[in-house]
Amino acid sequence: MSLKLHVFPPSPRAFKVLFAAHQLDVDYELVPVNFANGGTKTPGFTALNPNQRMPVLEHDDFSLWESNAIVQYLASLKPESGYLPADLNGRMQAIKWQFWESSHWDPACAIYMFENVVKKLFSLGEPNPAELERGRQLFARLGPVLDGQLGRTACLAGPRMTVADLSVAPSLSSAELAQMPIADYPNLQRWLAEMQALPAWGQARALQRPAA
Ligand SMILES: N[C@@H](CCC(=O)N[C@@H](CS)C(=O)NCC(=O)O)C(=O)O
Structure with a gap:
């Protein structure tokens, strides 16, 4: 291969x-x-x-x-x-979310992952409340952006799945474990449930946590 x-x-x-x-x-x-x-x-x-x-x-x-x-x-x-739309506008809408993910979403989610999951996994001490507060503030700013978009469109960059969904949803693959505050975002939760129901999500999940 x-x-x-x-x-x-x-x-x-x-x-x-x-x-x-x-x-x-x-x-x-x-x-x-x-x-x-x-x-x-x-x-x-x-x-x-x-x-x-x-x-x-x-x-x-x-x-x-x-x-x-x-x-x-x-x-x-x-x-x-x-998934990478052929038309320029559609493609750029999808790519825009990938840039947003790299610049804003991933760094915010990574705080919860590090403080609440990685530290425990590698015995790096207790979660740092100041860092969690920084994560909370970032999430409070970004959550409504994602939730608002998903209230308007079925998928992130329109009616069909694109690279935007493939790139943004995975930061939430350990949302529960990392205690990410997603409860207040109904559109985000609807979309995440749809992503989680895909066989591909289950296949990636089986590799992520073989024992789970
Ligand atoms: N922006 C990069 C981030 C990659 C990244 O930070 N990977 C981390 C693990 S999640 C890593 O390999 N860290 C190794 C190290 O820091 O030594 C991407 O999306 O690929």
Whole structure:
């Protein structure tokens, strides 16, 4: 198999590319990389991504880092899916949400993940209340943006699923565990339930938490 995804499956950023690969029906080989054991710091991995971060895609002699770029690449392999819309306006609406995810949504969700999940997992001490408050403030600003959009359209960039949904929903793949405050957002919850009902979500979930 020539397409490889180098991932640490428990991470939401790994979940994102795994969910995308399954939803788009792209064949891949999962190459586990554990950053907790220095797996992203080896010379081989550093040659693939000088940032020493996963996920990384390798396809024959091509490699790519940044999870949202990987999602776009996977969608480009399946143009008939329409997940990266052919029309310029539709495509830019979808890509806009990927930029929003990288710039705003992922950093806010990552605070909850780190404080409430990662610290426990790696015995890094108690959650920091000041950090959780920073997360709460960011989430209070971003939640209404997402919820408002999902009140207007079935999917994030319109009536059909696109790379926007593939990129934004995975930050919520451990929402309960991370105690993210999603209760007040009914449209977000409706959309998340729809994403969770997809077989691809279940397949990525099985890789994220094999024992769950
Ligand atoms: N913006 C990047 C973020 C990637 C990232 O931060 N990956 C983390 C794990 S979730 C990582 O590999 N960290 C390893 C380290 O910091 O040593 C993306 O979306 O791909």
